[in-house]
Amino acid sequence: AQKVTQAQTEISVVEKEDVTLDCVYETRDTTYYLFWYKQPPSGELVFLIRRNSFDEQNEISGRYSWNFQKSTSSFNFTITASQVVDSAVYFCALSEDFTGFQKLVFGTGTRLLVSP
Amino acid sequence: SQTIHQWPATLVQPVGSPLSLECTVEGTSNPNLYWYRQAAGRGLQLLFYSVGIGQISSEVPQNLSASRPQDRQFILSSKKLLLSDSGFYLCAWTPGGAGKMNTEAFFGQGTRLTVV
Numbered sequence: 001a002q003k004v005t006q007a008q009t010e011i012s013v014v015e016k017e018d019v020t021l022d023c024v025y026e027t028r029d030t031t032y033y034l035f036w037y038k039q040p041p042s043g044e045l046v047f048l049i050r051r052n053s054f055d056e057q058n059e060i061s062g063r064y065s066w067n068f069q070k071s072t073s074s075f076n077f078t079i080t081a082s083q084v085v086d087s088a089v090y091f092c093a094l095s096e097d098f099t100g101f102q103k104l105v106f107g108t109g110t111r112l113l114v115s116p
Numbered sequence: 117s118q119t120i121h122q123w124p125a126t127l128v129q130p131v132g133s134p135l136s137l138e139c140t141v142e143g144t145s146n147p148n149l150y151w152y153r154q155a156a157g158r159g160l161q162l163l164f165y166s167v168g169i170g171q172i173s174s175e176v177p178q179n180l181s182a183s184r185p186q187d188r189q190f191i192l193s194s195k196k197l198l199l200s201d202s203g204f205y206l207c208a209w210t211p212g213g214a215g216k217m218n219t220e221a222f223f224g225q226g227t228r229l230t231v232v
Contacts, residue, residue: 004159035220043204043228045160047220091159102148102210102221103175106159 002027004094006107013082014115021077021110023092029053032096034068034075035104039089048090051075082114118143122207122224129231135180135194137227139207142188146212149190150221151182154204166190167212202231 003026013019025034036048049059051068059066063080079086089111093104122139129135141147148167152160162175164182172182179198183191190207207224 006159037223043206043226045206045208045221045223047222050220093160102150103162103165104152104160104221106161108157108159 002029002032002094002096002105004092004105004107006090006092006110008110009108010111010113012113012115015084016081017114018078018080019082019112019114021079021090021092021112023075023077023107025073025075025092025094027094027096029096032094035093035095036066036075036077037091037093039091039109041088045091048077079112082112084114084116087112087114118209118222120207120209120222120224122227124227125225126228127230129197129229131199131231132196135192135197135201135229137192137205137207137229139190139192139224140188141190141209144209144211145187147188147209148212149184150208150210151190151192152206152208152223154206154226156203160206164192197231199231202229204228 005024008022032053034051037045038048039045049066056068065078067076089109091109092107095102095104119142150165151163153163154160164172164174166172166184169184169187180194205227208221210221211219
């Protein structure tokens with residue numbers, strides 16, 4: 001069975017600090033997809049990134065970067081120079097290569113609080 | 117562009133009362149539709165998905181049901197609510213068709229249901 005673990009329940013940082021959100025996953029499939037979503041106080045989930053299991057290249061998008069390591073089954077998310085607007089709950093999710101529909105298995109989320 | 121509407125935003129219902137949450141998608145056809153629930157302090161759990169009109173699959177046994185009367189309409193229902201049905205309900209869609217199910221999912225703004 002698939003499982004996603006986000007061990008950090010809540011992280012508090014001061015603006016401009018760097019912060020890393022951890023994500024560890026379990027799956028028996030060789031083809032799978034990993035996602036990060038942001039949930040601001042308004043509630044909707046905002047897509048941040050998708051990575052498939054064959055692409056281990058790290059990715060950087062502005063202040064955001066992602067480190068995918070299959071050897072440790074981890075897909076960690078780093079925010080550089082955090083800002084107050086980064087305060088949200090962040091979810092890591094896993095989807096296996098089913099046909100016909102997507103079944104996202106989510107972690108329990110990490111609440112990030114960035115104070116001025 | 118595609119948009120997803122979900123209503124109501126908040127709902128307080130007594131135990132034993134019926135429930136109807138509605139979700140509609142605009143700007144796309146034949147989407148895959150999903151209902152997720154986020155219980156307090158937990159991640160999101162997939163409840164139902166649908167790959168077409170009248171086609172509903174349930175992921176977990178529960179007190180809820182879903183229907184898809186039109187291509188872009190997805191309804192979550194209950195005949196008699198339980199206290200344990202309280203939570204944050206999110207509707208989502210992904211593009212339909214082979215090979216597209218593991219793109220990003222687009223989420224509605226959610227309905228916060230409190231059963232009292």
